[in-house]
Amino acid sequence: KNEVEQSPQNLTAQEGEFITINCSYSVGISALHWLQQHPGGGIVSLFMLSSGKKKHGRLIATINIQEKHSSLHITASHPRDSAVYICAVYGGATNKLIFGTGTLLAVQP
Amino acid sequence: DAGITQSPRYKITETGRQVTLMCHQTWSHSYMFWYRQDLGHGLRLIYYSAAADITDKGEVPDGYVVSRSKTENFPLTLESATRSQTSVYFCASGTSRKNTEAFFGQGTRLTVV
Secondary structure (H helix, E strand, O other): OOOEEEOOOOOEEEEEOOOOEEEEEOOOEEEEEEEEEEOOOOOEEEEOOEEEEEOOOOOEEEEEEOOOOEEEOOOOOHHOOOEEEEEEEEEEOOOEEEOOOOOOOOEOO | OEEEEEEEEEEEOOOOOEEEEEEEEOOOOOOHHHEEEEOOOOOOOEEEEEOEEEEEEOOOOEEEOOOOOOOOEEEEEEEEOOHHHHHEEEEEEEOOOOOOOEEEEEEEEEEEE
């Protein structure tokens, strides 16, 4: 079982919909990252959080340390939000960055 | 331009050949990382470097060699490429081992035939 699990693996939404991507992890962590990867493109860091909630524009990230769970929300989704969203945690037995396999989001106009 | 640059963006090479992927960053970050990304796997750490002349193995280091003679450069060499090394390679830099500021390059798509 992967130490970082994301759900869903694939998500298709209509423009304007509210989107939630989930990340669960099984190790102790000191930080959690949400990353965005556009098709054929590089990887951009969206958020780094260790508690609570962060907001940037239409993106909101939350984390519940007790439940070992984080969510990434996108409000008023747009086709340009179509990308792979990757959850990564820093921690575990070897103190390293552990990545989820990503959620492929397609927002249709 | 400031940032992190990988070259080449695409590379096709033959089995057994040596190939070097370049990574250059302009932020003077002390930490640099090499990852590979494969379908069904998350990004996996190959090697990382805490400073010039300091490198350490990551999760999947076999078949790879790195060096860091200058802070801004962190080349990754496949000494004798194998088909299993076909992947997308990402270089990243950061201010700490935790990669709390995760700056990634655009990636290099390597195909070994």
